[in-house]
Amino acid sequence: xxxxxxxxxxxxxxxxxxxxDETALGSLYxxxxxILFGLLVRILNSREEAEDVLQEVFIQVWRRAAHFDxxxxxxxxxxxxxxxxxxxxRLRVLAARxxxxxxxxxxxxESVSDADTxxxxxxxxxxxxxxxxxxPEEQRLTLxxxxxxxxxxxxxxxxLGTPLGTVKTRMRAGMLKLxxxxxxxxxxxI
Amino acid sequence: MVHQEYKELFSVHxxxxxxxxxxxxxTAHLEQCSECRSAMDQxxxxxxxxxxxxxxxxxxxxxRERILQTARNSPASSxxxxxTADATNVIPMPVQRSHSFSMQSWAAIxxxxxxxxxxxxxxxxxxxxxxxxxxxxxxxxxxxxxxxxLARQREAIEIVTTPGTQSVELEGTEVAPEAHATVAYDRSGxxxxxxxxxxxxxxxxxxxxxxxxxxxxxxxxxxxxxxxGHGSVEDQIPAAARGSTGFAITLEPEGGVAAPTGPIYLRSxx
Numbered sequence: 001x002x003x004x005x006x007x008x009x010x011x012x013x014x015x016x017x018x019x020x021d022e023t024a025l026g027s028l029y030x031x032x033x034x035i036l037f038g039l040l041v042r043i044l045n046s047r048e049e050a051e052d053v054l055q056e057v058f059i060q061v062w063r064r065a066a067h068f069d070x071x072x073x074x075x076x077x078x079x080x081x082x083x084x085x086x087x088x089x090r091l092r093v094l095a096a097r098x099x100x101x102x103x104x105x106x107x108x109x110e111s112v113s114d115a116d117t118x119x120x121x122x123x124x125x126x127x128x129x130x131x132x133x134x135x136p137e138e139q140r141l142t143l144x145x146x147x148x149x150x151x152x153x154x155x156x157x158x159x160l161g162t163p164l165g166t167v168k169t170r171m172r173a174g175m176l177k178l179x180x181x182x183x184x185x186x187x188x189x190i
Numbered sequence: 191m192v193h194q195e196y197k198e199l200f201s202v203h204x205x206x207x208x209x210x211x212x213x214x215x216x217t218a219h220l221e222q223c224s225e226c227r228s229a230m231d232q233x234x235x236x237x238x239x240x241x242x243x244x245x246x247x248x249x250x251x252x253x254r255e256r257i258l259q260t261a262r263n264s265p266a267s268s269x270x271x272x273x274t275a276d277a278t279n280v281i282p283m284p285v286q287r288s289h290s291f292s293m294q295s296w297a298a299i300x301x302x303x304x305x306x307x308x309x310x311x312x313x314x315x316x317x318x319x320x321x322x323x324x325x326x327x328x329x330x331x332x333x334x335x336x337x338x339x340l341a342r343q344r345e346a347i348e349i350v351t352t353p354g355t356q357s358v359e360l361e362g363t364e365v366a367p368e369a370h371a372t373v374a375y376d377r378s379g380x381x382x383x384x385x386x387x388x389x390x391x392x393x394x395x396x397x398x399x400x401x402x403x404x405x406x407x408x409x410x411x412x413x414x415x416x417x418x419g420h421g422s423v424e425d426q427i428p429a430a431a432r433g434s435t436g437f438a439i440t441l442e443p444e445g446g447v448a449a450p451t452g453p454i455y456l457r458s459x460x
Contacts, residue, residue: 022258034246042244051249055257062261073231077238128242146207147240153207175201179236
């Protein structure tokens with residue numbers, strides 16, 4: 001996952017990027033390209049589209065690094081939020097163009113892994129997946145549909161043919177369980 | 191909606207799965223409530239961990255250089271504007287030195303009274319009229335919208351000023367003869383459309399951008415004009431359309447369509 005030791009903190013890299021330091025941008029890319037690209041491929045089910053979006057993400061980082069507020073959260077969270085948001089936008093455009101790959105709508109999730117990962121990635125991935133496995137399947141499904149397909153609660157209800165109230169209950173219960181399982185580890189995981 | 195009810199929305203908002211109306215109300219509340227904002231930030235950190243569920247994938251090796259090359263050719267955040275840039279945009283008024291002391295004194299006194307009256311009015315309104323809270327929430331949404339619009343305009347300026355950017359003019363058709371638009375796009379296909387004099391859209395409708403590829407229309411993003419008829423949208427020109435310079439705008443259902451169904455309002459010359 002991380003191609004180089006994290007000698008410089010993410011926040012320091014973002015501050016350097018805000019000063020137009022290209023080397024810092026390259027370092028941040030090296031650090032998070034694999035997890036972000038994995039997320040984008042999972043959402044878009046297309047390496048070509050995912051590379052386009054990954055480029056947009058890092059150009060946005062280049063332009064907006066000065067606006068990053070470290071008191072609001074981790075740089076990792078910001079990067080993932082930006083990447084996911086852009087990917088969901090792209091997913092909607094592709095859907096409107098009728099070019100959405102069928103696999104992007106799969107209900108069963110498989111790993112998209114095609115990269116060598118280090119202990120950093122493997123350990124965290126294992127913790128998150130183990131936590132998800134502890135969440136009841138119907139709750140887990142609503143979380144994944146929201147996170148990886150960008151669906152709202154009513155869209156999930158329509159997709160699953162389930163009453164909206166049931167979807168709301170499952171999603172909230174799933175999130176509370178997820179936080180119970182991961183919440184205390186957030187600071188150690190990222 | 192009371193404070194506790196907002197809290198119950200945090201987890202779903204972090205997943206961006208709330209219904210649009212609830213999301214807008216919560217966003218307005220978060221603008222005013224630092225306690226809730228802090229709790230919301232924590233939920234977002236938890237949700238961010240779901241990225242580890244996606245699996246790892248390695249992008250192609252040339253992408254790194256492509257990103258750095260693009261960055262090299264575009265201004266970084268510290269140069270691209272932002273909160274501190276506002277100070278440099280202020281045009282100073284000429285100083286009337288002969289009356290400066292008395293004018294400034296009166297102005298200061300007037301400002302103090304005006305500010306005091308404003309604060310008192312706000313406090314009175316806040317304490318006596320719960321409805322004013324809703325108004326403030328709406329104003330907050332409008333401010334956020336304005337900030338987002340400003341950010342979009344800054345990005346549009348960045349695209350327009352990027353070396354090598356090309357532009358295409360769109361003229362209004364018979365359904366909107368006064369309308370006019372320009373599409374600017376850079377070498378990477380990043381495009382911005384700026385339109386003027388667009389008619390207001392009916393309920394449930396929005397304008398949709400189209401790319402003309404070999405005579406066929408490929409759908410782009412949707413946008414709504416403001417009350418002055420100005421509209422703007424950024425989009426990525428599909429790879430297949432990058433050799434094309436044809437664009438059109440139609441009126442469509444607000445969810446967007448894969449093929450045009452409504453009238454063409456703007457189009458570029460064939």
